[in-house]
Amino acid sequence: MTSVRFRSVSKRFGALVALDSLDLDIEAGEFVSLLGPSGSGKSTTLNLLAGLQEADEGEIWVGDRLVNGVSPDKRDIAMVFQSYALYPHMTVFENIAFPLRARRPRVPEAEIEKLVVRVADLLGLGELLARYPKELSGGQQQRVALGRAMIRDPKVFLLDEPLSNLDARLRMRMRHDLKSLHQRIQSTIVYVTHDQAEAMSMSSRIAVFNKGKLQQYASPHEIYHQPANTFVANFVGDREITFVDGRVEMLAGEVQFAAGEFNLPLLAETMDFSRIAGRHVRMGLRMESLRITEQSGSRAIAATVTQTEPSGPDLVVFASAPGGAELCCRAEAGARIAIGDRVNLELVPEHVHFFDPATGNSIAADIHSHPDRSLGGRTMASNNQ
Amino acid sequence: MTSVRFRSVSKRFGALVALDSLDLDIEAGEFVSLLGPSGSGKSTTLNLLAGLQEADEGEIWVGDRLVNGVSPDKRDIAMVFQSYALYPHMTVFENIAFPLRARRPRVPEAEIEKLVVRVADLLGLGELLARYPKELSGGQQQRVALGRAMIRDPKVFLLDEPLSNLDARLRMRMRHDLKSLHQRIQSTIVYVTHDQAEAMSMSSRIAVFNKGKLQQYASPHEIYHQPANTFVANFVGDREITFVDGRVEMLAGEVQFAAGEFNLPLLAETMDFSRIAGRHVRMGLRMESLRITEQSGSRAIAATVTQTEPSGPDLVVFASAPGGAELCCRAEAGARIAIGDRVNLELVPEHVHFFDPATGNSIAADIHSHPDRSLGGRTMASNNQ
Amino acid sequence: MTIASSPVARPWRRRARSRSAINALINLVIAAFALAPILWGLSTSLKPTQDILVYPPQIVPERPTLEHYAMLFQTGIQTPIINSVIVSVGAVLLSLGIGAIAAYAIARLPFRGKTVLIFFIVALMSIPLPSLIVPTFTFLANVHLSNSLTGLILLYSAYQIPFVVWILYSYFLSLPIELENAALIDGYSRFQTLRKVVLPLSGPGLVASGLFVVTFAWNDFVVAVAMISSGESKTLPVAIYGYLGFYGRDWGPLTAAAIISILPVIAVFVFFQRYFLTGMTSGGTKS
Amino acid sequence: ETTVTMWTFLDPNKTSPREVALKQMIADFEAANPDIKVKVEPQDFAQMPTKFFLGHQTGGNPDIVWIDAKNLSGLDTSGAGANLDELLINQWPQEDKDDYYAKASFDAAMFGGVHTALPLFNGGSMIYYRKDLLKEAGIDPASLTTWDAILEAAKKLTKDNDNDGRVDVWGFGMPLAPLKTESSPVYISLLEQPAALYTGECEIKLSSDLGVKGITYTADLITKHKVTPQDALVINVDDVTDQFIAGRYAISIGSMLRYSVIKGKAAFGADNFDIIKWPSWTGEKPGATPLSGWWVAAWKNSPHLPEAGKFLNYMLGKEGVGLWTTVGGQVPTRKSVLESPDFAGPQYDWVRLMVDAWGQTGYMDPPSCNTRTLQGALNEATARVVLDNLDPVEALKEAEAKFADAQ
């Protein structure tokens, strides 16, 4: 259980800047996800930490040891690969035992056996020790890869999209199991994924990457509820966010969002929208930012339902607002809403996000009046460790 | 736009029964998903329909034509493959034009060009006609594959996991787009997937497969809310369902579910649980089957929180009940619930499912008193077409 | 934990540089090992006859001359060269044509006895050529194809098709079957699918197997020397073998002819070698 | 117009003396016979006879083919040769037949009383020497009539001039490779009593005193006296000739057929070499002088036999033989050619020497036996003695077995 620090770490491949001056502190025992689209530099970060690649600039610390130039086998780091990278010619037992056997001084065979059996039992692989990887299901292979990483009690675990080869169902279960495992072994875990749901559900903190740059580093709650910029806002959440450009105006003593075709009142206990009055802003609307209301008129948007999507317990309703903006919101699964229906949508100001249209950065700080609210997610996440 | 009928169709590979006496009616213009885990016979069904494989037994009708023994090129069916199967040595234009050029009598080139441009515009590919597949993003490739299928206006579209190669974000968007497309072109679509969320959100009806057998064929709403058996119940829904075995008992004039460690009252307006009183049942609990309540005592289960998962607007709380059952339920994202907390969970009887512990089949029919409720999903789904 | 502000030392950089120097050295040794005999032959071919046998030998010709090359062309080495080209091209076309169709059938079409056929192919690839020459000559003479380029083309194709089938078979298997299924559903026949979809995508496989046929057809002398008697149909290796002939080892013309025969293969090969390797690696030796 | 095809190992498009001669011969003949074209299809010399014999079965043979001495028996066995008596010899006046001074070669391909091939030019092996080197060492070439004399001379002549550990000039060069063989001392030694060699119809005794003497002598040249490089075991007469041309042998075995070639190429000067007859143990008579060379035959089933006969007539006639000798640099088969004034000059001394030797001790293997591999077997026996230290008698017995096996 060790902390990890990146200090202004950059990595270039030819002209391409794969990682741009990364600063990242991971506390001992944390479960940190690196989240971002393909090619954003997540794997590069992991490979630099593992020593599979060397940083062009900057320092990488594992605990209080500077590891630049230290070869992978000396970093005391374990890694689980997206493809699992199980040795196909070795049994499960041999795969798990490999890290012990590769190292000097030799661990006695009896000792190895004891350790392997213990790890295998922990992961529910006890029965499978004599099998070859190709005789295992995806989930079992994934657990063998974990076992191989766990066997030598490393300082840090690195996991590179370990779930992305599994089917939807299994992925969900493994996500849960991984989290429990972390709770039990309490080691430092760095987890790479491009699936925001995965990152959200498992991590104590999430580092969101885009184009080699760290965008935001915070707890899942904060990432979701206080995204630092439009990229983060759009990347997390099950569905894409809808952006509407407009102006915040003071009208008839009320703060309103004016977007050409419609005006909406902005009123929330914890926020003070009047601070940004007069500004051009980009509003980000998630599913929960709108709700269907009976009342019509100036307090709601009259929209036409374009599509409905049953989604488990909910029904997701897509509707187009005057001016063409595509909005969406949740309804009860049983709700009788059909395509072509007119619905009135009202804003849930607590769940609306505002960004500067020029930079894309959040202007939440200008609005929030209750500072403790902004730390809520953080506090909670720490509880999870 | 044509209907499709399977009549007792079976397909064997050696000793393995890949498809076991399938009966399936697909109405003209429907969007039907074949849903099931890997190896359950979905692709086999599709291949039999396309003519890429021949059925061992049974009849396959496309419209009022028996197509057994008809070669693929004569079935007037279009197919989109999981890998897209774009011809890498042809441009987007040539790819889309390919099916037209294959057929006699020859379509004049001018005509071909007009058709291709129309389809490409419909799919937003107008700018990309001169590119090669490898110069396209995954989503664009996917649309080219669609275009190639649409170009010759086939009777039926077959789509074999067309989204599974896309990343989570894009998958969500393409799902939405596909559904819109279907609304526009109104053709019969058979869609294979193992992702229940996909099937739920797009289909007018879903055929759930397991081990070569059709498990249930109904609207998404019905599949989710009235699963025919434990397999279906567990396979659909974002998270796995929790099963608890117990007895339905009449206690103190109240219907109760007795599961050894805890008893829960069963009360719902639309259901009559007294009909199954005394029976051993297996209860299936989804996230929405339980809710956190203030009240304690006999009406609620006192459980210990084992894990919390931020999931966008919600917080999913996992808790273990006395007796060890792992339960889960939703809470507000901001809720202050931490691991180790005690929470009281009460049942939401409308969202509880009951199965026969021996056969795994639903016993919902024995409970439901309002027959129209069971058709709700169906009606709604039809609206979507 | 203290974080040093001094720039990080990078000893691994220096290690990398010395490793690349060693690499270059090894590469040089490989090149020398592979090319020395050929360069020595080249040097010999450029020496006047009198200098060829002098001791100590001149590594670089002191009086370079093209007389041996001139002599070769005056005495008509053109004919064998043209013959070799004809035979090579003919053999490549024939064996790729027949081989591709057969390989596709084995890879994708249903028929009983496929396993037997595959065994047949592997067996064919393992027949020792010398043991075939005498009976083959008898046979060819009987159908009046001995002493003709057609006969040679047929023979070379027969000897190389199994290998072509083997490479292309694995290559076709490695192509995604969905492409073919798509073409079938789009309305193409099997043969059209092969022509329009499979073959255009099999570049590396075709080139690799084609190169094998070319190198065999261009280089063979064991078969040609037995089958060909007339000067008109002599191929290049037979002509070269002729310089080992009755009236002495004419090292000058011999090495010159050798160099002439080497240059085209090397040119073709260097041009295509990328495919040679990828075709081989995805084809004949890996499935 | 008829085209007569001919297989030979020569290529009229090339430039060696015999090839030039052939080209001229064809040109002259075609000029004289405008309705006949002669087409040469050059062949690999080693496979040419075999292909011809096989072609007799399968068709596709040329009208005319050249055959070497060792394959004449094959011509008989295969039955591919046309009756040349009928075709031409019978039309010849008697003096023409008598013109062939070596009767053995004229009749070499006579089977069942019928000639199936006639000699084009006679060949054989002989000893070449370097005039300048012998003179320098004070050796009189005329004294080299015995094997012992050769040995002594070779010892004197073997030299490492620059002391670099590599012999620059070897005393005596021999071709002892098992393939493409030329006469070796062992064989010549055996032929000192040719009568004792064949003990029956195609039965041979090699492990005689003469055989042992010859093989021991040969091996000693390499191992004991070191006047012959061990290379000899793997090189053939072509290599030996190349080495001689390069000045690396003072004395060497060589083929008559190459005389003019050596003259053209020798680095040490065209006049600085000459030949002597084979030595013998006693020195009373020269050693046996094997008679070989090339014969020419016509294909029995040729559709153009008459035309082929015409060309044969020309090629074998005085003009043809004259060309072979003057332009081609060969030893003529006809006395009349040799006696003509054109050949009076000293540059033809060597030809007369050859003819003289054949007259004294000329020898031809019995054409009815398969002697193709005899010399090869002897060479292998020599190699066995040199490399494996095998007893000479044992080695020769092995060779006897091989010979018997080949019959």
Added chain:
Amino acid sequence: MPAGQAVPRGPRTSRFALRPDERRSLGFILPFVLIELALVAGPLALGFYYSFFKVEYFQLTSFRGLDNYWRVITSPMVLGSIGATAIFSIVALGLTLTVGMALAVHLERDSRWNVAVRAVALVPYVISMLVGSLLLRWIFSTDAGFMAVVLGPIGLGDHSVLANPGSAMAALVFNAVWRDSAFAMIVLLAGLKSIPPSLYDAARVDGAGAFYRFRRITLPLMRLSILIAVVRLLIHFVNVLTFSLILTGGGPNGATRTTGLALYELGFVEFKLGDANALAILVFLFNLILVAFNLLLFRERRRAP
């Protein structure tokens, strides 16, 4: 939809009758099968027939039954050639594989330099064996003086490489290694490249050093490639004619006469076609044993993931 139509079943006729799809498939393979039967299998059968006769100048003169076989397997020349072939094949195989493996490992990465050096290394393999052996013969011959320059300094200025059994065999092996290492390299390279790089990354992170990785990851995963290279090279070395025919002529004293050359000499020098065909059939049978290996590998390869 008209109901009650009979369900068409696949026609179930005689076991040997062709299904329609099979008939089409056969059209695809027929040219291949015909050309092979006519030009390879046919002649082989003819040779088999010849092997029971005394053949003189291509005429079958008398039936000999198995005599030819007996003569061949008791002939000292053939026995000697088997010994020479065994030595040659085994030594050449070992060296070729070692060099090939070294080349493959050294040139595995697809850098520009490596691609170029690979092409260079392949040159001896793609040029004519005749030409290659010829050039080597020229190098090893005493005529050229090349070896004298090389060997002179160690006092072997007069050593004739090709005239000494030991060094002639070494030269023959050199010829094989020089030419065929590139083939081994290609096959092994294919094997190397089929190993996912992530396995090496995993092994590095797991703490395995370079040698340990080579021994525990590279070698076991290349087993199949190595076996393929072994079998194919072995078949090649056992049968090869050109090396010994051109380079050493089988000498000295038969030390480098391989079975390929023995076959050639029997057939084309001694014209004992009966014996030659008998030996050819024996060599062929031996090849079949090697082929059996090949087939086993092939089957295993199809099963391998």
